[in-house]
Amino acid sequence: MPGRMINTLSVPFRTLSRRRAGRAELAKGGKLSRRGVASILAMMFLVMFGSLSVAMAVASQGNLRTAETHLHVVKAMSAAETGMAIAQQQLSNAIARFVASKGTVDGGFGGRLWTGTTTGADGTVTILQARNGRTDSIVVRGIADALVSAHSADQNLVLAAGFPTNPGTFTPSGVDGTVYKLDTWVRTALTGLESDMSVSGAKGSAYQITYAPLANGTDVRIIVTGYSSVGTSGSGYLYRGATSDTSARLVGRTIQQDVRIAKRPKQAMLSPSRIMIGKNVDVIGSLGARYTDVTRTNGDPIQTKSDFSGLNNTLDAKLARFRAGCRTYDVDGDNRLRVNHPTESQGLPGAAEMTANGWPTGAFSDATHDGYVDEFDIFLNHYDTNHDGDVVLSTLLSAGTVNAGRTPEFTADDDLAVLLDGANPDRNQNGVFGFTNAQDNNRIVPISAPRDPGDRALGWRDGVLNYKDQYAKVRGRMIFQTSSSSWAAARGGSFGSLLEGPYVPPAGDTATRFGAGTDELPPLDQSSFTAAGASLQAIANGSAFSTQVAANLGVAVGTLPTYTELATNLTRPMYFRPDLADSYVVSKIGQHIWERMPFNSPSFADYYYRPRYQNMTFRSVQIPMGTNALFVNCTFIGVTFVRSYIDNTHTNWSLYGQMSIPSGQTLPTYNTAPLDKSDFLRYTTGNVTDGPSNYTSFPDPPIINGATVTGSARNTKLYSNNIRFHDCLIVGSIVGDTPTAYTNIRNKLQFTGSTRFSSTNPDDSSPAANPAASDMTEINKSSLMMPNYSVDVGSFDAPTDAYTGGGAPAAQNVQLRGSIVAGVLDIRGNARVDGALFMTFAPVYGQGPMLQNGNAVGNPANFNCTLGYFGPNDGDGEATDPNTLPIVGGQRIVGYDTDGDGIPDVDSTQPQPGGSTPIPFYGYGRVTINYDPTIPMPDGIPLPLSAVPLTLTYREGK
């Protein structure tokens, strides 16, 4: 068999040989010749196989080369991205060195900032020290210089051919002038990324940055090229199999992004005093707390109260259990527990605990499907009685929506319901949101239609609460100047119980940030705003206050000092002089000519005899210093300028002119306690015996308008303004002088009753009833600019939309916009702020209002910025905690009205006077603080400029 096999195998060869041999025979006369054709064939195969092998080797080498190239590309890209990160930081630092008083950065100003050619018309521009901690290497005039100086400190440079060896400005060639500025570009040297480029032959990755100012003046294009391998002798990337640097070539990647020079606040609220966020108050934006005196009673930089407490006892029990779980297991401190997190999920109650407490399955489930359980989930689970995923709101709130007619499940607090259902109005992020009539945005029952039905389809004001309503107590970060450890130590180890409600920080950020520096929390005070109101003040250019009052009354100005209001028609303009007999005023309108200050506060500090202006309209008016008026049912159109004496630094400034009601009397009279040396005869005689032994501890009398004043001339009420606006409509802005010192009593504004505050008249769209169009640019920058004033928006019982009892006043509706500035600000009731809040007063024990007669008094923590309702136990001494109010007739009351004006005259803690009417607590209302950094800032606020990356401009090049 083997032989046969061989033979069989040999046949083809043989046959083949014969055929070819036959041809050979013919050629050679029949002599058989064999030429090794098999070898030839084999060698042909060898050639073929060899070719294939070579081809495959080449292909595999190509693969390797492709992989190597890819590595280099990735390396170059990595270098470029590193360069971009460094460039953005350098540009941000360079821009932040420029502190500008001008409120907005337009193209012209931006261009001059870049080149350092700003003029006096641009306001003040202060250039701070370099933020890299080094002395500038050149004279810095503009941002371009600042960049060159910053990059001059760069080391590990690559001195490769074709690259600049030092940073500097240059004039590019061949660029499009419609896109770029044609001069003062900045470019850097080629900078090594990791290898020590000073080592001979080093070829590491590197990047080179170019800053190109754009033609629009406000934007700068950062262009970064990263190289994978570059050194003095060339590149280490050998192209096409080259074996020496001579044939090497650079592998680079270029990326670019635009950055805008802008001026904008960094937080929704920045305050050197305590920040208190109460129930039914939501903040969309970050909070900046500069308060650091944490060892004081209630010295908590930020305190937030849950929106869901107090609605239902069972819900309260669930929330208490949840908060206990958060305190132990909430790893990231956002008051939310991640359901799939091995640690945080332990904070949720197990089945046995649920059963033991009678809580249904799912009471602590993730109702919003966001991976977290927070108070909102527990609230939804609690009220979703039919477990369909929706909590149907009251008939009032579901009317007109697709959910009208469904059985209501949550009716306990319509204000809260609207706050939750109306949060984040632009659900589809298209920039169109709210109701057609802007006034409806802050109302429970809108009259107009939504501007964008798409938002309603995504759950906005759709009459139900569910997963579509993206609730957060604070949607942003809470940034503290104090340290976490010092605050915790002052509160016995933990401050967790003071921070209620879920906090949702931006992606990648933590909910809290402690130990923040001045770059994050700028140290603004009243001096920062001295010039900020100038533009607004300038357009408060209407007729004189007295002229407008007289015009409203239809009398001559000269008659006002002796004008006696007859009050024959209570709907017509009325003016009651403050020196009228109180009994006369009471006989006409049933109310006193004087009142406690703060109004309606159980803990008041003074009395004011107020001139009463009622049913009047003012336009672009300046309210003179010392007016201390009560405006009732008045309309203010345009900018209202409240005047005050600014040099109010005397230690007893708030005490001069202070009043009290002596025992047994009914009217307030001036206090007579000595306040300074002039209250003693020794001041004029010089005899020691004419004064007390502690005479020298008394301060000198105040100097006002350059002269020392004594006696009744020291009444500082005449040099300040403490004004109450009741049931008033403010269409425009209110601006004030900037007192040097914060005196919470002497310079104060209170907005009580059915206050309405808007930039457009909700009742009348005619030009006469609205600010001049030319004034709107400044008005939109700030609704309220009252540095070092104490401002109360809403009283301690602000009327709300939600109160349905009889006899309630019309609801408050306050809509503030822009940069809202006050010494200390309280907002209660129904209010919305779009913009940012700046507080100016930094309470320090033993200074300002906490220094009287040379003695340190008070508690810095009692000066706080309060949004919503708090009580004395929280450190808000002037207020009443709604939870502690007595229940009369089934509802909580704030006091008793004895004169029929709907305002409590007797505190709720006192016995009810005969014939009086209990005044109910109208509810918590709702307050929304919506951070809007795009609203232009007024001129004069010296904030560092910001670099805003324009993310959509990112491009990758070759």
Add this chain to the structure above:
Amino acid sequence: MTLRSPIPHPTSRIPRRGGFTLIETALATVIIGVGVLALVDSQRAFLSSNSFSSQTATANYLANEIRELTRRLPKHDPVNGLFLDASNTLRGWTPRTGDTGPQDFAYITAFDNLLFRSSGTAGFADGDLPGPIDAFGTVIPDIDGNGNVRMNTATPAAPIPLAGWTQEVHVVKVDPFNNSRTYANSATLPPDGSTGFTGLAIDKFPLRVTVIVKYRGPFDSTDVEMGRSSWIVP
């Protein structure tokens, strides 16, 4: 014997019948064998290089995932900062108490000296964690040729992580003016009067993050570096 019989002997009277055919065949076999061997070797080299380039691409992908994951993170603990405590122990560099993995990490230095690999186990004590991970911090599953996620045999079945791959992360402080100069984690820089430099606090240094991606094949005994990527966080 069987081989000889068909081959004509030179002195045989039997007519010559291609007696060198066997030689030719043998030679041809050798030649063709050499060619085939070369082809096979080329194929092996081709596959090897192809595999290498494929693994390099995977390595780049895995390095970039770490880069994306850390892109939005601050350098140090944003709540408590980076500091030396009373006992001179550095705080704020390593993961926080309660952190269990990359999805919890709130800052970049928490990744320092950690390995994310398929054989990794939970807990920081052994220096490795389950991996490799993607930009969301989740473990990347292995996928078969049909695009299906491979599941293990546990109950319930869980995805099998991408086998053989390790992401090794190193974070180091670098000089703010010289990217090639590195410092200890607890370092500070003193003021320098010659340049006006005011010094650098412990938490103000730029960081260099380096991700080394390694692969160990089914028959390999050690991890082989397939790629690395470095970047600076200023």
